[in-house]
Amino acid sequence: MEQIELTGIRKSYGKERAVQNLDLTVNPGDFLTILGPSGCGKTTTLRAIAGLEEPDEGEIRFGEKVVFSRRQGVIIPPESRNVGFIFQSYALWPHMTVEQNITLALKEKRLSRNEVESRLLKSLEMVQMEAYRKRYPSELSGGQQQRVAVSRLIALQSEILLMDEPLSNLDAKLRTEMRAELKRLHRELEATTVYVTHDQTEALTLSDIVVVMNKGLMIQRGTPYDIYHHPQSLFVAEFIGDPRINFFKGMLVSKGERRYLDCKEFLLPFNKELPSNSGVVIAAVRPESILLSYEDRKDWIKVELKSIQPTGANTILQVQIGKVEITLMQPGFIRMNLEESLWIKFDSESLNFFSEETERNLNI
Amino acid sequence: MTSNSFLSEERSPIFSRSNLTYFLYKLVNRPHLILGAICLFVLSFLVLTPLLEIIRDSLSIQSYDIAYLPDAKIGEFSLFHFERVFTGPLSKALLINPLLNSIAIGICVTLIGVSIGTVFAWLIVRTNIRFKGFFGALAVVPYMMPSWVLALAWLSLFKNDRIGGAEGMFTYFFGIQPPNWISYGFFPIVICLSLHYYAYGYLLMSGALASVDSELEDAGAICGMNRRQRMWRITVPLLLPALGSAIVLTFIRILGTFGTPALLGLPVRFYTFSTQIYASLNASNNGDAYVLALVLIVTAITCIWINNRVLGVRKSFVTLTGKGFRSREIDLGTWRWIATIGVGLFLSATVFLPLVILLWESLIIVPGEYSLSNITLEYWIGDGSIDVVYGEPGVFQSDNILSSLWNSIRLGLSAAVFNGIIGLLVGYAVVRGRGTHLSKWLEGIAFAPYIFPSIAFGAIYIGMFSTSWGPVPALYGTFTILVLITIVKNLPFTSRTGIAAMLQIDNSIEETARVQGIGWFKRMVRIVIPLSFSGLVSGMLLTFITAMRELSLIILLISPSNMVLTGLLFNYNEQDMAQHAGAVTLLLTFIIISGSIIARMISGGFGLSALKNS
Numbered sequence: 004m005e006q007i008e009l010t011g012i013r014k015s016y017g018k019e020r021a022v023q024n025l026d027l028t029v030n031p032g033d034f035l036t037i038l039g040p041s042g043c044g045k046t047t048t049l050r051a052i053a054g055l056e057e058p059d060e061g062e063i064r065f066g067e068k069v070v071f072s073r074r075q076g077v078i079i080p081p082e083s084r085n086v087g088f089i090f091q092s093y094a095l096w097p098h099m100t101v102e103q104n105i106t107l108a109l110k111e112k113r114l115s116r117n118e119v120e121s122r123l124l125k126s127l128e129m130v131q132m133e134a135y136r137k138r139y140p141s142e143l144s145g146g147q148q149q150r151v152a153v154s155r156l157i158a159l160q161s162e163i164l165l166m167d168e169p170l171s172n173l174d175a176k177l178r179t180e181m182r183a184e185l186k187r188l189h190r191e192l193e194a195t196t197v198y199v200t201h202d203q204t205e206a207l208t209l210s211d212i213v214v215v216m217n218k219g220l221m222i223q224r225g226t227p228y229d230i231y232h233h234p235q236s237l238f239v240a241e242f243i244g245d246p247r248i249n250f251f252k253g254m255l256v257s258k259g260e261r262r263y264l265d266c267k268e269f270l271l272p273f274n275k276e277l278p279s280n281s282g283v284v285i286a287a288v289r290p291e292s293i294l295l296s297y298e299d300r301k302d303w304i305k306v307e308l309k310s311i312q313p314t315g316a317n318t319i320l321q322v323q324i325g326k327v328e329i330t331l332m333q334p335g336f337i338r339m340n341l342e343e344s345l346w347i348k349f350d351s352e353s354l355n356f357f358s359e360e361t362e363r364n365l366n367i
Numbered sequence: 368m369t370s371n372s373f374l375s376e377e378r379s380p381i382f383s384r385s386n387l388t389y390f391l392y393k394l395v396n397r398p399h400l401i402l403g404a405i406c407l408f409v410l411s412f413l414v415l416t417p418l419l420e421i422i423r424d425s426l427s428i429q430s431y432d433i434a435y436l437p438d439a440k441i442g443e444f445s446l447f448h449f450e451r452v453f454t455g456p457l458s459k460a461l462l463i464n465p466l467l468n469s470i471a472i473g474i475c476v477t478l479i480g481v482s483i484g485t486v487f488a489w490l491i492v493r494t495n496i497r498f499k500g501f502f503g504a505l506a507v508v509p510y511m512m513p514s515w516v517l518a519l520a521w522l523s524l525f526k527n528d529r530i531g532g533a534e535g536m537f538t539y540f541f542g543i544q545p546p547n548w549i550s551y552g553f554f555p556i557v558i559c560l561s562l563h564y565y566a567y568g569y570l571l572m573s574g575a576l577a578s579v580d581s582e583l584e585d586a587g588a589i590c591g592m593n594r595r596q597r598m599w600r601i602t603v604p605l606l607l608p609a610l611g612s613a614i615v616l617t618f619i620r621i622l623g624t625f626g627t628p629a630l631l632g633l634p635v636r637f638y639t640f641s642t643q644i645y646a647s648l649n650a651s652n653n654g655d656a657y658v659l660a661l662v663l664i665v666t667a668i669t670c671i672w673i674n675n676r677v678l679g680v681r682k683s684f685v686t687l688t689g690k691g692f693r694s695r696e697i698d699l700g701t702w703r704w705i706a707t708i709g710v711g712l713f714l715s716a717t718v719f720l721p722l723v724i725l726l727w728e729s730l731i732i733v734p735g736e737y738s739l740s741n742i743t744l745e746y747w748i749g750d751g752s753i754d755v756v757y758g759e760p761g762v763f764q765s766d767n768i769l770s771s772l773w774n775s776i777r778l779g780l781s782a783a784v785f786n787g788i789i790g791l792l793v794g795y796a797v798v799r800g801r802g803t804h805l806s807k808w809l810e811g812i813a814f815a816p817y818i819f820p821s822i823a824f825g826a827i828y829i830g831m832f833s834t835s836w837g838p839v840p841a842l843y844g845t846f847t848i849l850v851l852i853t854i855v856k857n858l859p860f861t862s863r864t865g866i867a868a869m870l871q872i873d874n875s876i877e878e879t880a881r882v883q884g885i886g887w888f889k890r891m892v893r894i895v896i897p898l899s900f901s902g903l904v905s906g907m908l909l910t911f912i913t914a915m916r917e918l919s920l921i922i923l924l925i926s927p928s929n930m931v932l933t934g935l936l937f938n939y940n941e942q943d944m945a946q947h948a949g950a951v952t953l954l955l956t957f958i959i960i961s962g963s964i965i966a967r968m969i970s971g972g973f974g975l976s977a978l979k980n981s
Contacts, residue, residue: 075385076386080392082885087882088879092873096894098894107880111884111886155883
């Protein structure tokens with residue numbers, strides 16, 4: 004288990020700044036996910052850790068060992084960094100069998116025959132691909148190719164594993180399966196892992212720590228729980244969560260003891276402490292934090308139902324108050340007509356407030 | 368946690384040790400940069416210096432010119448050649464007539480050849496015509512045969528009595544002398560070249576047609592377009608860029624072609640640009656020849672420039688591929704059999720008929736006498752008795768022919784091997800370096816030989832390598848110069864195949880080996896070369912074929928000491944030894960076709976099948 008430490012990493016391609024002054028520490032044995040939209044610099048960061056890109060500035064350390072330092076003029080090439088890397092395309096060598104794919108690097112390292120064979124068997128066993136060792140990659144399904152890529156990574160016994168969107172080429176069902184598999188493997192291998200994805204579900208389900216990046220900057224670092232419940236900025240709030248979080252812009256008003264956000268069409272009551280009790284702010288509320296009622300109750304807001312999309316375990320409802328559209332998510336398979344009346348109530352505990360100018364969370 | 372301050376960071380001075388390590392590392396860890404720089408340097412020497420040489424020679428006094436300018440010094444700057452070619456009294460004979468002839472031939476052949484090629488491509492790729500595989504293979508054969516096979520066969524058929532020597536089959540069977548315009552000059556040149564170059568149009572267009580997704584046409588059908596509208600509004604515009612390239616590339620090749628115009632034009636003093644250059648050089652009037660070569664090069668560049676200007680932006684259409692791709696056959700209905708018979712007849716007439724005629728020609732004792740009693744194998748296996756065969760032994764007995772054959776094979780093989788290696792290296796450097804200036808320059812310089820018409824290129828290499836050149840010794844009359852010029856002239860094709868092969872190999876395929884600790888050399892040997900193998904073999908095959916059948920390029924460079932089959936054949940024809948010419952041509956065609964079959968068997972064996980689904 005090794006710690007990975009990045010300090011002051013910068014990388015530009017021409018005028019475009021891919022990574023801007025990034026500091027990042029991955030604790031030994033952690034599963035850290037870098038999450039962000041395409042072009043946010045996450046892949047560049049990962050490739051810099053592997054040595055496939057040379058940053059313009061900064062320093063990268065594995066434990067005590069400096070593998071890259073612009074200042075000291077230290078660069079250890081990727082060949083000698085001993086990291087495991089899974090590419091989005093799996094990058095299996097198409098002209099070699101599964102077995103050759105796994106053992107090529109081991110043989111190049113001049114390991115003994117017995118050692119190569121035992122590593123091969125063990126790594127194939129861990130991904131349940133023992134029966135396929137003589138096959139060519141083109142004779143395998145996408146999921147099986149993915150397993151071979153993983154087993155090639157296991158056989159190298161690296162202390163650091165890097166994965167670049169390894170699940171994005173799989174169909175939805177296989178993706179869920181492989182996700183569980185990767186999580187199990189990480190536990191068994193106990194390797195420090197950096198995982199890059201744009202899929203927030205993968206980030207939340209797999210990681211010990213999630214880092215959200217945008218435009219080459221690190222926006223937030225935290226546990227999946229924190230990232231989901233206490234997003235630091237509008238960007239994070241919007242990027243994480245499916246269906247998307249609801250935003251309401253309004254004026255802060257007080258009526259006696261109680262405080263509200265006046266959203267023109269309705270009043271949103273809350274009891275969080277805010278830096279100021281007046282002015283315009285943006286409130287964010289997750290679709291599942293809105294309560295739903297089929298009958299009128301006191302202080303509940305009447306809404307118009309616009310669409311209803313059951314996904315099986317949950318149901319997503321699109322409702323409207325005047326011109327404001329709101330997304331709700333309810334457990335269970337809900338069947339109802341669009342003409343029926345509905346009432347909603349916001350769970351004031353789960354509200355997050357953001358400044359309109361800085362777009363930052365007012366409570367953090 | 369985040370910071371935007373790009374200014375606050377203190378930077379180390381530019382020439383510090385850490386910076387030096389950093390840049391050195393960047394260089395050493397990009398082998399494609401080093402490779403690219405070396406390739407660029409060598410290729411610039413082989414491609415650009417000839418061009419500079421030709422410009423210099425055309426602008427200075429040559430030894431031949433002393434006859435006209437007794438006061439001038441050799442090597443002195445002078446516009447003499449340009450004046451002579453462009454404004455002098457000889458201008459019409461030297462420049463205007465050959466240029467007009469070449470352009471007229473180029474336009475006619477391009478129109479006929481590309482039309483036939485396109486129709487064939489459409490029939491074979493998109494319709495339910497019978498014997499597709501067979502026709503597809505056969506349609507490429509004219510491309511593999513030397514272009515002047517048809518010209519030789521034409522002469523055997525239509526030679527008349529005006530020029531001297533034996534008459535052709537037509538006269539023998541019908542007793543009529545064909546008029547001169549049928550036997551020699553513009554008309555037969557256009558026919559023979561068209562029947563050769565349609566194969567080139569076919570190759571380019573069938574590739575483009577196969578990449579047009581039928582679903583695009585189906586989408587048109589759903590929008591209510593009828594079959595003809597779909598054809599003209601969807602398919603044709605999609606093919607336009609490929610068609611444009613096919614036209615321009617064919618036109619340029621025809622401008623530089625030498626064999627056919629020489630065989631069919633020189634006997635009646637019908638000159639094209641390439642034969643005029645040849646004539647000027649033969650009269651050791653190099654200056655004029657170089658001026659003419661420059662005119663040819665400028666014409667070629669202009670054509671490519673126009674093509675890029677007009678169609679360049681749309682080029683991306685052709686590379687439409689991807690998922691959900693499919694191609695549906697168009698049902699020709701009753702036309703199916705008519706088309707099948709038509710294509711079949713045409714292909715036999717262009718592929719088999721010339722070979723049969725040449726075979727017959729090589730078997731007769733007295734030229735011009737095509738009866739069965741006049742048949743012999745003397746020209747194949749005879750030992751050369753004076754009364755029958757001018758004292759020249761048969762093909763399999765003649766040391767002269769056998770050594771030329773061996774030279775041809777050696778030339779083909781060595782050019783193929785070198786071109787394969789260079790194609791691989793250039794492809795690697797260009798693809799891995801994508802986006803850098805080096806990559807762009809290298810790609811450009813590797814394509815540059817295409818714009819040199821073959822005959823002009825040969826002329827330049829005479830000038831360049833007739834004396835020693837720094838560390839390079841004088842190469843005139845050696846086998847090396849033939850190999851060298853063949854390699855350079857074929858660079859555009861091999862570097863294209865090299866680049867295409869490298870584009871198949873995603874960078875991650877190599878990077879994954881890097882992170883696993885596999886060094887550059889091992890990566891090349893174990894991963895890059897095996898994966899690009901089949902592409903390389905087809906590039907090498909192409910070089911082999913072109914080298915074996917090459918005449919225009921090397922006609923000026925061959926001498927008895929480095930004679931190859933094509934040169935020998937040209938000599939036989941000049942000496943009116945039709946039987947030998949026919950026999951040698953058949954031998955050459957046989958070797959080229961069997962060579963390409965062997966190469967396809969090798970490259971089909973591995974590489975391709977493994978790559979298909981990845």
